Amino acid sequence: MFEILERSEMAQGTVVMNVIRAPKIAAKARPGQFVILRANETGERIPLTMADTDSAQGTITIIYQVVGKSTALFKTLQVGQFFLDVLGPLGQPTHIEKQEGLIICIGGGTGTAVVHPITKGFKNAGNRVVAIIGARTKDLLIMEDKMTAASSQLKVCTDDGSYGHHGFVSDILKEFIDSGQKISTVVAAGPVPMMKAIANMTRPHGIQTLVSLNSIMIDGTGMCGGCRVSVGGKNQFTCVDGPEFDGHQVDFDGLMQRLAAYKEQEAQSMNEASHTCKLGQDR
Amino acid sequence: MTDKKKVPRQPMPEQAPEQRRRNFEEVPLGYTADTALLEASRCIQCKNPACVAGCPVGIDIPGFIRPLRDGDFAGAISKLKEKTALPAVCGRVCPQETQCEERCVLAKTGEAVAIGRLERFAADWGRTQGESQLPQLPPKTGKRVGVVGSGPAGLTVAGDLILLGHDVTVYEAFHKAGGVLVYGIPEFRLPKAIVQNEVDYLARLGVKFEVNAVIGRTETVDELLERHDALFLAVGAGLPSFLNVPGENLIGIYSANEYLTRSNLMKAYLFPQYDTPIVRGKNVVVLGAGNVAMDAARTAMRLGADTVRIVYRRSREEMPARAEEIHHGEEEGIELHLLTAPVRFMGDEKGRVKTIECLRMELGEPDDSGRRRPVPVKDSNFIIDTDMVVIAVGANANPLITSTTPGLKTNKWGYIIADPETGKTLKPRVWAGGDIVTGAATVILAMGAGRLAADSIHKFLQTGW
């Protein structure tokens, strides 16, 4: 049992933050790694990135968007309540080292939670790190203060222009590329089309681009192959070989298709849940 | 019962095929006490019983059948427990027809004693009606043993060593203990309550279970060695094989591990009561012909398929599944498409699998395994329509532990090298056994390996490596 110590909501309640007591995981976790959580006996196993960890306090932080039955169920859990299962740290940590040029970390929507520890890691390793975060509109933007602290420079954008730059995160990336500064690495996490657009943008310039993938998972230990994704024409398991891969090699279209595998069941699950309890209330 | 030889082998009552093909309840219903007594009476109590040599853990078979025949069910179960910690499991899933029963003298002139069914009867009686008294535990030795993986090999070591007074902790990556017994073998062949009962029994004996512990990630083997005197690695063969043919990532194509884990461990067959979804195919194709393939095929039938086809590149004789499982599957309407091999998968615009292109095969010269090698018949390509595919062509060694443990040696397939007599690996204070050493095998072989390792660990804890 893993106790929730702190909880808050952001982006008008569509995103939830939990600080969870998990000392063994916190002691081991490195930027880029994730955990798998299960709320209760009938629950799904849901992978979420550790947006932050505190090994001294023995805690990990998750930040998740409420998109379906399981995340809606997570949202009902309050401080003092428990996740039944949390396992981790899973996946390969980001390879963080001092690099010559600029590091650009890009988070779209809840992807910001995924790039936060990576941004912090690169900065702590002595890099100059630009963070670019975006959301559809001002009210959905998350973690602006944390990302300011984690980076050397923060750029914000909204699709509707209600805050920061009016447009996409890729617009800002383009400005940096066009400025001719040396960029060593771009890291991107967010909706698959966003990651695909960024990889397409950096490819002609030969800029190393890491993307953090969100394949559907079960075990997280390389046992089922459900999280497989084609990278450079070869199948990789996101849970053990990833979640980060070379963005220039990933088959994003294949990933997108597989993410839609259970669309109908997910809708059914959400429907039944909102009929029998208050899960779907704020959707 | 005047003339023993006249009593025929007692059939097992079963759920009728047309009924059971749509439910997840157990297929064989078990002997009644009367049937069990009758069947036990068939055993002629050989002085030199050949059956015992056929049992990988050497159960005293006439020794447990004798009290059973005399109505002393408690005596039968305690005799069984001397050699196996999981009789209710073994009685259900062991391939008796190639082990003990194959050697039974009666098999030469007629039908072997139904040893497996009797074992199951005694174990079920013990579980439901026997005294659930715990055995007397010896004083604590103060020695600490860690067991990694909670399948049959790990559970056997835990059971043996706790009874010898050692402190035992089992580390399991999943949220539930039991290994393949809970995530692989379906409910209709091995009810999960039975496995849970065995795990609970070990917990009552004092075995500690730490679930959600992915060794190699949450903690490493070397870290566990700091707080344990000895470690037993029994992590199974948890890496799915794929075919590496085009279209394999289409939606609706599962590895058997994923399909069975969703259904069994996550209880997707009870969706939406349980949250984990699963594709319910109408025209299902299962590639492969072992026990795993049969389990996947029979699960698909229970999840509402109209047709379920096993596609296998060799012929019926080479099918590795137990005869009983093939028979059960065919009764439930599973079709066998033999001498057929997949070439590629094709899908619709949404990326869902629609068809498989296949080739007909014929049998050529024997290959390394001694079985005749299937060779493609030229220009025999044809198309099978499908909406769900399960790939059940074997499992390999998962590298999570071996790649994070310096000093642990593996063979060229990635399996841990361990002494077959003792389970000792090449890393001091570390033993290994079960599928991670032998490659995918059987429950009873994993238990046998656990038994040998437990003996060796116990000896080490008393005298040193």
Ligand SMILES: Cc1cc2nc3c(=O)[nH]c(=O)nc-3n(C[C@H](O)[C@H](O)[C@H](O)COP(=O)(O)OP(=O)(O)OC[C@H]3O[C@@H](n4cnc5c(N)ncnc54)[C@H](O)[C@@H]3O)c2cc1C
């Ligand atoms: C390594 C990794 C890290 C992630 N980190 C974060 C994070 O930090 N914050 C965050 O908000 N989200 C993160 N995700 C995505 C998150 O796991 C899904 O949003 C969540 O599982 C949705 O579940 P649901 O039942 O609420 O929604 P559903 O309605 O079931 O599904 C919504 C969508 O989520 C995806 N999904 C469903 N089940 C799973 C599953 N078992 N595993 C993965 N994806 C699934 C599907 O594409 C689906 O279309 C991460 C995913 C992965 C693989």
Ligand SMILES: Cc1cc2nc3c(=O)[nH]c(=O)nc-3n(C[C@H](O)[C@H](O)[C@H](O)COP(=O)(O)OP(=O)(O)OC[C@H]3O[C@@H](n4cnc5c(N)ncnc54)[C@H](O)[C@@H]3O)c2cc1C
């Ligand atoms: C579908 C199916 C049907 C089968 N049917 C039969 C049958 O009818 N009869 C028969 O005799 N055999 C059958 N088998 C084979 C039999 O189940 C296996 O040979 C046996 O379970 C192997 O036991 P084990 O203890 O070595 O490992 P497993 O049972 O595989 O257990 C290994 C355990 O270790 C855990 N683990 C893995 N990695 C880690 C890690 N890094 N840290 C912590 N824990 C970890 C796993 O989660 C798992 O719980 C079947 C197998 C399958 C898959």
Ligand code: SF4
């Ligand atoms: S060989 Fe057959 S008849 Fe003889 S002891 Fe074993 S089970 Fe009984």
Ligand code: FES
């Ligand atoms: S989630 Fe099962 S192999 Fe990655």
